[in-house]
Amino acid sequence: MSFVEVRDLWQSYGGRAILERVNLSVAEGEFISIVGASGCGKSTFLRLLLAEEQPTRGTISVAGAPPAVEPNRARGVVFQRYSVFPHLSVRDNIIAAESFGTRTGWLWGARRRAACRRADDLLARIGLDHVAGHYPAALSGGMQQRLAIGQALTARPRILLLDEPFGALDPGTRTQMHDFLTELRAEAPMTVFMVTHDLAEGFKLGDRVLVFDKPRWDPHDPNAYGATITYDFDAINRGIPYHHLREEKHDPIDAHA
Amino acid sequence: MRLINRKPGRPAALVLAALPFVVVAVAYAIGSEMRLAVNPQDRLLPAPATILDTAIRLFTEAERRSGRILLWHDTGASLFRLLSGVAIAAALSLVLGILIGLLPYIRRSLSDFVAVLSMIPPLALLPILFIIFGLGEMSKIVLIVIGTAPVMTRDMAQRVIEIPREQIIKAQTLGASSLVIALRVVLPQILPRLISNVRLSLGTAWLFLIAAEAVASEAGLGYRIFLVRRFLAMDIILTYVLWITCLAFLLDWLLRVLSRRAFRWAETGL
Numbered sequence: 001m002s003f004v005e006v007r008d009l010w011q012s013y014g015g016r017a018i019l020e021r022v023n024l025s026v027a028e029g030e031f032i033s034i035v036g037a038s039g040c041g042k043s044t045f046l047r048l049l050l051a052e053e054q055p056t057r058g059t060i061s062v063a064g065a066p067p068a069v070e071p072n073r074a075r076g077v078v079f080q081r082y083s084v085f086p087h088l089s090v091r092d093n094i095i096a097a098e099s100f101g102t103r104t105g106w107l108w109g110a111r112r113r114a115a116c117r118r119a120d121d122l123l124a125r126i127g128l129d130h131v132a133g134h135y136p137a138a139l140s141g142g143m144q145q146r147l148a149i150g151q152a153l154t155a156r157p158r159i160l161l162l163d164e165p166f167g168a169l170d171p172g173t174r175t176q177m178h179d180f181l182t183e184l185r186a187e188a189p190m191t192v193f194m195v196t197h198d199l200a201e202g203f204k205l206g207d208r209v210l211v212f213d214k215p216r217w218d219p220h221d222p223n224a225y226g227a228t229i230t231y232d233f234d235a236i237n238r239g240i241p242y243h244h245l246r247e248e249k250h251d252p253i254d255a256h257a
Numbered sequence: 258m259r260l261i262n263r264k265p266g267r268p269a270a271l272v273l274a275a276l277p278f279v280v281v282a283v284a285y286a287i288g289s290e291m292r293l294a295v296n297p298q299d300r301l302l303p304a305p306a307t308i309l310d311t312a313i314r315l316f317t318e319a320e321r322r323s324g325r326i327l328l329w330h331d332t333g334a335s336l337f338r339l340l341s342g343v344a345i346a347a348a349l350s351l352v353l354g355i356l357i358g359l360l361p362y363i364r365r366s367l368s369d370f371v372a373v374l375s376m377i378p379p380l381a382l383l384p385i386l387f388i389i390f391g392l393g394e395m396s397k398i399v400l401i402v403i404g405t406a407p408v409m410t411r412d413m414a415q416r417v418i419e420i421p422r423e424q425i426i427k428a429q430t431l432g433a434s435s436l437v438i439a440l441r442v443v444l445p446q447i448l449p450r451l452i453s454n455v456r457l458s459l460g461t462a463w464l465f466l467i468a469a470e471a472v473a474s475e476a477g478l479g480y481r482i483f484l485v486r487r488f489l490a491m492d493i494i495l496t497y498v499l500w501i502t503c504l505a506f507l508l509d510w511l512l513r514v515l516s517r518r519a520f521r522w523a524e525t526g527l
Binding site: 050052070071072075077079081082083084085086087096097099100101102103104105106135137155157 | 421423424426427428429430431432433434436437440441442445446520521522523
């Protein structure tokens with residue numbers, strides 16, 4: 001049984017088909033990159049995974065749970081912008097991942113102190129401990145995205161959804177963020193879906209790269225058909241096949257023996 | 258150099274800022290001087306010294322009959338009406354704005370209604386308010402509420418809707434209920450806006466207050482102005498007008514300071 005199961009997914013807005021016949025099964029711990037031209041349903045697919053909207057047809061199930069009707073704690077998300085709360089300090093943004101699930105949204109006393117300690121541990125791990133008391137507006141774009149990822153992971157989601165998370169960053173910061181994400185995944189395996197415009201980024205980070213495109217095209221009515229997954233690349237080892245050594249040791253055969 | 262790129266230095270900026278005030282004061286003094294030279298009994302433009310004397314008398318001397326200093330009594334009555342009206346309107350607009358902005362069902366049923374409500378000229382309702390609530394405090398406070406709340410509500414709702422969708426989604430993925438989203442994501446982010454809305458609507462509130470007091474009242478700054486108008490007591494009227502201006506300026510300044518202190522995270526937007 002796969003971890004994330006997408007069955008015969010269709011989505012259309014008022015007769016305009018966006019997605020059609022999307023089928024996908026993802027194992028736990030896989031990193032899925034999603035690429036494709038603008039307007040071909042990548043973001044729609046992510047919104048459906050997030051359960052922000054409901055598909056016209058088909059189902060998405062995460063970890064065997066029934067299809068969700070609204071965003072919940074099983075899904076963590078990082079958007080390109082506006083992912084952290086501007087009115088909360090960096091530390092409070094992390095604590096929010098624990099406190100927002102309570103009835104009033106606040107933690108008190110010993111629970112708050114414990115959450116505070118955990119938040120400080122996490123901030124030290126993601127290298128933001130020196131700005132714990134600052135507001136996000138004082139942080140650089142890369143730091144804000146690191147905070148957003150840390151915040152999402154604090155809620156311990158089953159799947160992490162990244163919507164062009166590094167799209168607004170400069171190339172140097174972007175590379176740093178790639179390393180950061182790779183480190184986080186090395187520490188704790190997680191299932192990730194990442195929408196990106198950057199093909200190289202998709203192959204660098206992903207275990208699989210999905211390409212969304214429209215397989216059918218009606219020149220008289222471009223909106224008649226939706227997009228679907230047209231390619232599903234194995235991207236382990238940066239998409240270069242046959243590099244994967246299955247054995248621990250690979251001794252060349254001695255031709256003279 | 259282009260005019261748009263010419264900027265005054267610090268001393269020049271101070272002089273420029275003071276200039277209009279000085280010009281008005283000097284123009285008044287000259288006008289008053291000319292009229293008084295022709296007719297020493299002229300009441301239209303009393304001399305600045307006369308106004309100062311009147312002001313000192315108004316601020317310090319009690320009325321013989323009641324033993325109260327009328328100006329302070331008027332100020333208390335007016336500020337009570339003004340502040341309760343604006344406070345009620347602000348609270349109302351905050352709650353309604355969040356509900357309308359956040360809940361699609363409430364938005365459907367209330368947003369057009371509030372829009373229509375805000376089109377009614379509030380002063381046209383004043384007779385109705387006097388009939389329903391009598392001539393006491395209630396009708397004046399209600400007038401201020403009706404005059405300022407609908408516009409503020411519309412603006413608050415709009416601000417709630419303008420909070421990036423990403424933040425609302427994010428809060429949901431952190432397990433927040435509708436209540437928690439309202440209290441911890443929406444409320445703190447629109448409070449600075451509420452303060453600036455209050456600052457903007459104070460001007461309107463003064464207008465309604467003075468209008469209501471002029472029509473029917475027993476005390477209040479607006480009442481006094483319209484009362485002494487009958488005696489052509491320009492010195493009293495001018496003192497009151499200046500005093501009202503001071504109060505309005507002070508309230509605005511207090512709210513601005515409060516807003517800066519309380520919402521450090523939004524500093525740039527204020």
